[in-house]
Amino acid sequence: MPRLSDYQRALADAVRHGGEDRPVPPGLSVSGLALTRRVRHSWCMGRVRRAAPLTLAILTEDDREEIVAEWVARGGGTSSFFETEAEAFLTFVSRRLDRPSHASSLCRFERAVIRARGASTMRRLIRPASIDSMVQRSPHADLVELHAPVEQLLEALAKTRRWPAICEGSHRLLVAPGIAGLVRDASPVEIALWHAAERPVPAKDYWPAARSLVACGALETVAGVDGC
Amino acid sequence: MTACDANRVADRDIWRRPAPLGVGLPYLPDLDAALYTSGLIDFVEITPDILCRPRYGAPGMVLDMGLLETARDVCGGLPIVVHGVELSIGSAGRWNDHYVAMLETFQQEWPFAWHSEHLHFQTIDMDDGCGERDIGVPLPLPFTQAAAATVANRTRRLNAAFGVPFLLENGAHYLGRLPRSDGIRDEAHFLNRIAETGDCGFLLDLHNLHCNAVNNGDDAAGLIDALRLDRVGEIHIAGGRWSDGFRLDSHDGRTPQPVWALLDDVLPRCPHVGGVVFEIMADHARRLGPAAIVEELGRLRAIWTRHKAVAKADPCLA
Numbered sequence A: 001m002p003r004l005s006d007y008q009r010a011l012a013d014a015v016r017h018g019g020e021d022r023p024v025p026p027g028l029s030v031s032g033l034a035l036t037r038r039v040r041h042s043w044c045m046g047r048v049r050r051a052a053p054l055t056l057a058i059l060t061e062d063d064r065e066e067i068v069a070e071w072v073a074r075g076g077g078t079s080s081f082f083e084t085e086a087e088a089f090l091t092f093v094s095r096r097l098d099r100p101s102h103a104s105s106l107c108r109f110e111r112a113v114i115r116a117r118g119a120s121t122m123r124r125l126i127r128p129a130s131i132d133s134m135v136q137r138s139p140h141a142d143l144v145e146l147h148a149p150v151e152q153l154l155e156a157l158a159k160t161r162r163w164p165a166i167c168e169g170s171h172r173l174l175v176a177p178g179i180a181g182l183v184r185d186a187s188p189v190e191i192a193l194w195h196a197a198e199r200p201v202p203a204k205d206y207w208p209a210a211r212s213l214v215a216c217g218a219l220e221t222v223a224g225v226d227g228c
Numbered sequence B: 001m002t003a004c005d006a007n008r009v010a011d012r013d014i015w016r017r018p019a020p021l022g023v024g025l026p027y028l029p030d031l032d033a034a035l036y037t038s039g040l041i042d043f044v045e046i047t048p049d050i051l052c053r054p055r056y057g058a059p060g061m062v063l064d065m066g067l068l069e070t071a072r073d074v075c076g077g078l079p080i081v082v083h084g085v086e087l088s089i090g091s092a093g094r095w096n097d098h099y100v101a102m103l104e105t106f107q108q109e110w111p112f113a114w115h116s117e118h119l120h121f122q123t124i125d126m127d128d129g130c131g132e133r134d135i136g137v138p139l140p141l142p143f144t145q146a147a148a149a150t151v152a153n154r155t156r157r158l159n160a161a162f163g164v165p166f167l168l169e170n171g172a173h174y175l176g177r178l179p180r181s182d183g184i185r186d187e188a189h190f191l192n193r194i195a196e197t198g199d200c201g202f203l204l205d206l207h208n209l210h211c212n213a214v215n216n217g218d219d220a221a222g223l224i225d226a227l228r229l230d231r232v233g234e235i236h237i238a239g240g241r242w243s244d245g246f247r248l249d250s251h252d253g254r255t256p257q258p259v260w261a262l263l264d265d266v267l268p269r270c271p272h273v274g275g276v277v278f279e280i281m282a283d284h285a286r287r288l289g290p291a292a293i294v295e296e297l298g299r300l301r302a303i304w305t306r307h308k309a310v311a312k313a314d315p316c317l318a
Helices: A004-016 A030-051 A053-058 A061-073 A082-094 A102-120 A150-157 A188-196 A209-215 B003-014 B033-037 B065-075 B097-109 B145-162 B187-198 B206-216 B220-226 B257-269 B282-288 B290-313
Strands: A133-137 A142-146 A171-175 A183-185 A219-226 B022-026 B043-046 B052-054 B061-063 B080-083 B115-118 B121-125 B132-139 B166-169 B201-205 B232-238 B241-243 B246-248 B275-279
Touching: A004 A030, A004 B121, A004 B132, A004 B145, A030 A053, A030 A061, A030 A082, A030 B132, A030 B246, A053 A102, A053 A150, A061 A082, A082 A102, A082 B052, A102 A142, A102 A150, A102 A171, A133 A209, A142 A188, A171 A188, A188 A209, A209 A219, B022 B290, B033 B065, B033 B290, B043 B065, B043 B275, B061 B065, B061 B097, B065 B097, B097 B145, B145 B166, B145 B187, B166 B187, B166 B232, B187 B201, B187 B220, B201 B206, B206 B220, B206 B232, B206 B246, B206 B257, B220 B257, B232 B257, B257 B290, B275 B290, B282 B290
Parallel strands: B022 B043, B022 B275, B043 B080, B080 B115, B115 B166, B166 B201, B201 B232, B232 B275
Antiparallel strands: A133 A219, A142 A171, A171 A183, B052 B061, B121 B132, B241 B246
């Protein structure tokens, strides 16, 4: 009898990697192992589909099935927390999508909303910005550029109109845990601040926008850094 | 002191028996909340994992207090028990420390009468520097001394941490005859060894027993005969479906007749059982509908009442 860890590795390997060439651990049922693989595969596919409904909805059926199957084949679909699964899957998907495209921007939007919603449920201490502080982007927030008005995108998702033409630079949404509903339009000064705050910047250069973006969780004050 | 008095004293020292609660139902967020306060159930079985979110910026999980408050409102003051799914108590490397930490917080927020987990492993360390990773499906343990000792060490830690009875659920699988060694003859022998060395009880899942009998040729009645039924603290019944000639443990329908028959046989033989639960998955509960769930609970209630009335009349079982 092999060590417990060796047994578990062999069994997990046999279940995770289908294919007739894989050895079956001694004594186990071949048909039962095949069923276990199918059950696992079905569960993993289901977890992925539940994790990213918006992004998957924009893809064609063939693309959707192909991309989910590839993700599961790479070991995805195993997390029971849909936020964890969504973060990993949407990161994977985002690298596969053309830019600019509606699919790419909606993928980024969906990931941003999931991050912000997760952070909004946590009890976190927000250090308010003072005019002398330095601020930078929060990892729980994002500025997402959509390439058409939201209403047109929603209608296209509902299949009541064709996908609108790509229109760059006009529809920017701020997604952050402290915004009511998590999403709102970003103003020009907020857009400029967001871009600048990829690295710490003095709050006074963007006051009072810096104060409001810290308050809604889009930016964070940088501890121990004096902006003066 | 009679023989049954002596057994009681010996057992009290090593295993804290669940208090008798009655008929239970899992907490299903989408189910009609009125079901929980209808008087049809005596307690609610909570899977705390569904009230959690991943911890942002660090591994692990944290309770979502909003989801917890909603669950508490729905349960309307009924006693609760915990039925976890994320512990992976049988993993050779590490169990899920984050689950244990979360459960400590949960217990402070909402005390439970007992808690349970599935006897399986669902994470694996592939020695690639990534630590434990999810397999995606729970898998059974071999019936070996090493596996029994791994689990028993952990159940003792759970007893010390939580101070309420801990129950292990027998699992369903499709893999045929599992490996065994070290003189451990079968599943009952394996379970008994864990319970005796780990000071824990059993959550006896009768649909899992039925699945293993159908799929793997196991002897469900023989397992019941060989199992320490004095350690059964809770019983699950559930439905499933057929796929490619296998009986799936899918919790997606009504309880089949063979499982009702097993319940009728085993319940009067479990002197310390605290509750019986009709298990169903959230998605399928919606499809099944409240009327069918009420019927299942009614049948469960009738069996529970009949056997508990008999037990009260027997001084050794009371």
